[in-house]
Amino acid sequence: MQSTPEFTTIAQAIAEIGQFYPDHGFVFQDLAGKETSYHFPRIGEETARRAAAMQAMGLGKGDRLGLIVIEPEDFVLSFLAAVRVGVVPVPLYPPMSFGNLDAYADRTAKVLESAGARILVASSRLQNVLWALVDKVPTLEQLVTVDKLREAEGTPIYPEITPDDLAFLQYTSGSTADPKGVMVTHASLVANSRGIVHEGLRISPERGDKGVSWLPLYHDMGLIGFVIAPICWGIPIVFIPTMRFIKRPSVWLDTLHRHRGTASFAPNFAFALAARRVTESDLQNWDLSCVKVLGCGAEPIKPQTMRDFTDLFAKHCSLPRNAVMPAYGMAEATLAIALKPATDEMRTLTIDAEGFSETGRIQPAVDGRASAEHVSCGIPFQGHEVAVLDEHGQPLPDGFEGEICHRGPSVTPGYFNNPEATAAAWRHGWLRTGDLGFLHEGEIFVTGRIKDLIIVNGRNVHPQAVEWATAEVEGVRKGNVVAFSVPGEIGEELVVVLETKEQDHAALIDEVKKAVQRELSLSTREVVCLKPGSLPKTSSGKLQRRKTREMYLRERLDGDDRSFGASGDRVTLVKHVAASVWSRAKAALRT
Secondary structure (H helix, E strand, C coil): CCCCCCCCCHHHHHHHHHHHCCCCEEEEECCCCCEEEEEHHHHHHHHHHHHHHHHHCCCCCCCEEEEECCCHHHHHHHHHHHHHCCCEEEECCCCCCCCCHHHHHHHHHHHHHHHCCCEEEECHHHHHHHCCHHHHCCCCCEEEEHHHHHCCCCCCCCCCCCCCCEEEEEECCCCCCCCCEEEEEHHHHHHHHHHHHHHHHCCCHHHCCCEEECCCCCCHHHHHHHHHHHHHHCCCEEECCHHHHHHCCHHHHHHHHHHCCCEEEECHHHHHHHHHHCCHHHHHHCCCCCCCEEEECCCCCCHHHHHHHHHHHHHHHCCCCCCEEEEEECHHHCCEEEECCCCCCCCEEEEEHHHHHHHCECCECCCCCCEEEEEECCEECCCCEEEEECCCCCECCCCECEEEEEECCCCCCCECCCHHHHHHHEECCEEEEEEEEEEECCEEEEEEEHHHCEEECCEEECHHHHHHHHHCCCCEEEEEEEEEEEECCCCEEEEEEEEECCCCHHHHHHHHHHHHHHHHCCCEEEEEEECCCCCCECCCCCECHHHHHHHHHCCCCCCHHHCCCCHHHHHHHHHHHHHHHHHHHHHHHHC
16 A cells, blocks of 8 residues: 555545545444445545535635534535535534524524625525525525535536635634634645644554544534544544434444544543443443544543543553543644643643642642642644743743743634734734643643633632532532632632532532632632533533623523523524525525
8 A cells, every 4th residue: 555645735635535545434323323434435426526516506716605514424525525626614513402593593694794605505404494594694695405415416627726725714612792713724734634643643544543533523623633634644434423422422432442443532521421421331341442542622621530531441441541642722723732642641740729820830739738730731743833921922931821822834824804803813923822821841731711710819710620629529510610700899709600400509509619618728709500501501512601700790690591492492493494484485586
């Protein structure tokens, strides 16, 4: 087998990877677990047909295409089809519930308008609520169901695509009023894919490596890490529908076991969930000795969660103890900024928490004082740099906390049609990540977000420290805690909001306050207990601290706006279906 070439664009990789690895490709599971296989040559054929259909709709190089597709198979093939002919896909998450349709429609319309999308491709089952977007977005001409792409025939005309061309737009998943589209170029994707596969994961198809992913495909970790990077380097992947994992977390490790998968990634909460939901039968049946890398990123990494997961599955399923790989990245860096060296075990640093919060400098832990444990996320890729800068943009020495900044070939050229946001994100050639952290012996330790930092009695306190201490209290739903500060009579005061199934809130509140005082020497103004599913989250499942704080200040933290099946939900659904029917009828009359 000849070696994989160094592709210069993702369009070239899609077209040619099948020549090098004709027997490798992607496997797509449906919600019932049935699997459909596509070898890379067939992916080339399928994407060509769909690309021809897009061109028949009038789309050309540089035109933006909204993509709201639930099914992994159709999402991947449609996304790659657009990239092949220079049409710029804009991945968007589907509606999560009936109750948030108004907010969902408003945000989706803002994203489509910001991108200047001409056509929206959507799953058939979503069209009855999405057609109304055609009337909301001035540039949007029509909604096309993904079935029409699937059934299309024809051969596309391939335009010249260069490394500097825009491959797709990645809109951040936060709750800001003005969405920002990260411009992801072919060059940045090729550079980041090389770093991920060869420097970070150290996997290759020649060694029999295979990836498994349940991650949402409309976000960078799932899309770049498990679609684009594998296309560049011929890595086979098995895709699990995200909802299948959410309903039954065991399918993740079961699929790794059955397919002899060697690499997968997930946020911190998934490791905790997998360990909590595993059965004795699973532990007896699974052999995870095949796994080389289980990356963890996209949200703060809790060391004890990783240790508990490793201990459990190393003992019972032969998981290698160096498999867990803490990672750090962001959309503006294409995906990955740093990864733990693949052959090393996870490394942490335990420091004096009070001294660190007061001085911003790491110091050894002291008996009798609160300590904090931070996870090393490894080192940056070759040709990339990471620095920790102070508020004036000056580099800080090792061991001092500041803003993590990044530069290199993976970094985006900016935000689409948004020069103000682009200018604000850069300082003297460095991308400002907005993350706090420090360097120690060349490795990156992420401590939190600048805007989420809690300042109480002159101390800088990271919300994760409060949240993790709270999560250890019996009755608190792990991974469903938010901490922030609010103005008090003489300064900022600490508030903790948590989800619980417990009925005795008074006793739980008392235990949480004691735990925070004991672990962090902090007094808590208020602990708010909510029912499961009440905390606001992004489409990728990340807790939204700032939105939770805003809801607390407006006295709206009751969880009622996130329930399913209420009469208000049905009214909202009917309203959106009616608007979609009207928009679809008007479009039919125009044609």
